[in-house]
Amino acid sequence: MKALTWHGKGDIRCDTVPDPRIEDDRDVVIKVTACAICGSDLHLMGGFMPTMEHGDILGHETMGEVMEVGRGAASKLKVGDRVVVPFTMSCGECRQCKWGNWSVCERTNPNGKLQAETFGYPLSGLFGFSHITGGYAGGQAEYLRVPFADVGPLVIPNGLEDEQVLFLSDIFPTAYQAAENCNIQPGDTVAIWGCGPVGVLAIKSCFLLGAERVIAIDTVPERLALARQAGAETIDFGDEEIQERIMEMTGGKGPDSVIEAVGMESHGADTIAQKVSSAVMSATVSMERPFAINQAILACRPGGTVSMPGVYAGPVGPFALGILMNKGLTLKTGQTHMLRYMKPLLDRIEKGEIDPSFIISHRSVSLEDGPALYETFRDKADACTKVVFKPHG
Known part of the structure; x- marks a missing residue:
């Protein structure tokens, strides 16, 4: 065969x-x-x-x-x-x-x-x-x-x-579990990193579970268009500073939960330091890149939930554990x-x-x-x- x-x-x-x-x-x-x-x-x-x-x-x-x-x-x-x-x-x-x-x-x-x-x-x-x-x-x-x-x-x-x-x-149940892990309540706002297939189906799943708003982050035009088709508001991380834009869109309150649907091959784009470290880590197979999850942790409102369906296989670069801990966030992961x-x-x-x-x-x-x-x-x-x-x- x-x-x-x-x-x-x-x-x-x-x-x-x-x-x-x-x-x-x-x-x-x-x-x-x-x-x-x-x-x-x-x-x-x-x-x-x-x-x-x-x-x-x-x-x-x-x-x-x-x-x-x-x-x-x-x-x-x-x-x-x-x-x-x-x-x-x-x-x-x-x-x-x-x-x-x-x-x-x-x-x-x-x-x-x-x-x-x-x-x-x-x-x-x-x-x-x-x-x-x-x-x-x-x-x-x-x-x-x-x-x-x-x-x-x-x-x-x-x-x-x-x-x-x-x-x-795979990807529909994966997206739905990611949304379910957010413990969505009526009126909630969810932010999603990555508008690939899982991210876009996660947008749909969040609305099925009662979210009022979904904000989706990517930089690929076709993916952003699919996200909007699914009902999300979008941010192009190649053009805008993510945290600043999210705070503006939510009146300073931040999203109630966030979904990281990118995984080990994310790229930093907000600062020069992230861009340089992204380029270095792209050439290093043994070190996975946590830019998307770190941005998601930063963006989530205190006391909120971080849902992580994005795939990782081993050690990652600098991870925002202190921010996760000090903001009292709940992290939910898993196949x-x-x-x-x-x-x-x-x-x-x-x-x-x-x-x-x-x-x-x-x-x-x-x-x-x-x-x-x-x-x-x-x-x-x-x-x-x-x-x-x-x-x-």
């Missing part, structure tokens, strides 16, 4: 690789009908995630049709089912799964000991996201083996297009507990409350277009906001 594979920093290829097969009773194999490039895939492309190996299959936003079913998964799935596959894997049996903490499952990462060397404990296995998270093949491919399929995949009813539901695999959100958000899509497909800008029926589209997405070229592949046409 064809699949998009990693071969080093900036080197994404479309290779021919062996077809997946059932390896455990709880597995299914799906024919991938739609998959997408996620912003966190760009962290892999940029060489920011350790333990990637040549030939690793990328991708964790995937859905498709069930082709083969292991005996242990037959109680939930059957051949022909349309399913969305969550990017995290959950066993459904460990204490974390029983507590509903699906993204920190204790049993689905076969390389848990390796991960524990960095994080102290093993966490959930992830599709297509390095060997420290399990070394599982990803879903930017024609077919995908789905482990623990009796727990994770969500069956999609007829009448919904793939593009409407594909993002239930998404997917099984809390997939079905409720599917219900919202079915009711017509939201159609996440509005963020898609580029579509392809050929994975061979993948390497070039990775570069387009990374470079924010050609007004690219989200890339979706349909490998079987």
Whole structure:
């Protein structure tokens, strides 16, 4: 089969690789009908995630049709089912799964000991996201083996297009959890750093949860336009001093909560010192850049909440911990507990409350277009906001 594979920093290829097969009773194999490039895939492309190996299959936003079913998964799935596959894997049996903490499952990462060397404990296995998270093949491919399929995949009813539901695999639940972590109250204002796919869907989620205003910060024109389409007021951080503008927009009160939807590759733009350190840290893989989270912490009103869905993998540069502590802020983080959100958000899509497909800008029926589209997405070229592949046409 064809699949998009990693071969080093900036080197994404479309290779021919062996077809997946059932390896455990709880597995299914799906024919991938739609998959997408996620912003966190760009962290892999940029060489920011350790333990990637040549030939690793990328991708964790995937859905498709069930082709083969292991005996242990037959109680939930059957051949022909349309399913969305969550990017995290959950066993459904460990204490974390029983507590509903699906993204920190204790049993689905076969390389848990390796991960524990960095994080102290093993966490959930992830599709297509390095060997420290399990070394599982990803879903930017024609077919995908789905482990623990009796727990994770969500069956999609007829009448919904793939593009409407594909993002239930990651970015819509991720955005919704980020908004939910803000503990939004009627009349609240939320500020969001980053108007990529997660940031824009977080805008929508904040309004679904009752926010009165959302202020969105970015500098890419197409992303700012999507943010405004989603209902946000916007700040272009390339043209305006963020803190000054936010204080002006909120009458000096500040936002009640903030969401950092950028992660490890943010860039400083407010001061000369930030610009210089951003340039230096851009060339240093071992040190991630906390400019967006520091700006968010500064902007949040005292006693407010900082929600951080942006992905980090290891140590970061200078972090505004003192500001966080002295302002009495609550920091909420984490990979998404997917099984809390997939079905409720599917219900919202079915009711017509939201159609996440509005963020898609580029579509392809050929994975061979993948390497070039990775570069387009990374470079924010050609007004690219989200890339979706349909490998079987």
